[in-house]
Every structure is written in C-alpha cells, then in structure tokens.
Amino acid sequence: MTTANPKLARPKPGLPPVTQALAWLLWLWIAAMIVGALFYAPPAADFSSKYSSRILFFHVPAAWASFLAFLAAGVWSLLYLARGRSRRHDAAAAIAVELGLVFCVLATLTGSIWSRLEWGAFWNWDPRQTSIVLAMIFYAAYLVLRSAIEDDHLRARLAASYAMLGLVISPFLYFVLPRLTLSLHPQPVVNSGGAVDMEQRMLIVMLSGAVGFTALFFWMHNVALRTRLLAVRNERDA
Secondary structure (H helix, E strand, O other): OOOOOOOOOOOOOOOOOHHHHHHHHHHHHHHHHHHHHHHHHOOOOOOOOOOHHHHHHHHHHHHHHHHHHHHHHHHHHHHHHOOOOOOHHHHHHHHHHHHHHHHHHHHHHHHHHHHHHOOOOOOOOOEEEEEEEEHHHHHHHHHHHHHHOHHHHHEEEEEEEEHHHHHHHHHHHHHHHOOOOOOOOOOOOOHHHHHHHOHHHHHHHHHHHHHHHHHHHHHHHHHHHHHHHHHHHHHOOO
C-alpha cells in the first residue's frame, strides 16, 4: 500500500457550501440593486437629463469601493511590516491595489458619461475628476514599483512602505482635495448638518450599491489571493 506524496496533493475542486451560498447571495444582492437602480428609484428632478441620475447608483459605489481597496492595501502593508513580513499580507496588499484601480477606472468612466450628459463634455477638470485621476496615478506607480524590483523581500518592503502612504494620500484625494474648491458635482448625500438629503428610495438603492460593491471587492480579493498563493505554492513545490 502506497501513501500519497504530500507535494503532489491538491485541494479538492469546488468551493465549500457556505462559500457558494455567500457567492449566490452576493450576486442576487447586486442583481436586486441593478433592478432597483433602473426601476425602483425615481429619477432626480434637478438634472438637465433626469434619467442620467441613475448613473449615481453605480458611480458612487464604484468610487467608494476603490477608496476602500486602497485603504485596505495600506492596512495589509502595515500588517506586512509589523507582523513578520508574511507573503500573504504582501500579496493581499498588491491585489487590493489592482482591484482598487479597476473600481477607480469604473468610477471614472461612469463619471465621464454623467459629465457628458450634464455638463456637455466627458472631461471638465472638475476637482473630483482630477483627484480620482491623481489617485490612479499614485497607485499605478505602486504597481510600476513592484514590477521594477526583482528581489522579493526588497520589493515587498518598498511596496509596503509606499502603500502605507496611501493611508494619508487616499483620504486627502477622495475627501479633502475635492472640497477645497468649487465643484460641478451635486451636493453630498449627507449635508453639513448631518441630515440625509436624498429621496428615500434613491438613498436605499445607493447604500445597497455601496454594500454590494464592498462585498464584491472582498469576494474578488479573496478569490484572487487564494489563486495567487496557490500558484506560488505550486511553483515552489515543482
């Protein structure tokens, strides 16, 4: 009787039932949010093209998910430097930046479409448009830095230090810089007095989109991280 070589052992295909159930719940949630954005939430009356306000339900959650991803990259980088420099934390930070850039591009594209409908041009150098482009440049440089260094440990240390800057840079670009000058963007959902200033059905759909995109980010991140770590393990065992 022979025993299996542990180096050749591979995990069984498929996801655990709980993970599968959560994945289905996520997709159902996002599908319901899309239906709500198109049919449940009323169009805004104070836009030149009132139906263009439906882009809000995709644009804002995408921008939020990009900010959350960049913030998470900084946290995972901090954990990398503080807790034994785990390969898992380094990979988690890199994947978070990659996904953050994806959501950032989606936010920029949807914002450009909205800009064209409302302001007559895809690009107006609005403070919020400019700040999100600066965020993309900052984190694209992070990926360039990683690709330019061959030594694994040096790359991880420098990348972690760079991403930790994002814990300050990201809040500034997303929340401070756009408010330093006048913007063409509509007023914030929550005004300075703390009262919710949005029609209730629109607010429900937008917050549902933010929750859905947040969960989507973490689900995509988990899948990508498991795949990357498995590829590294297979390469090491080969």
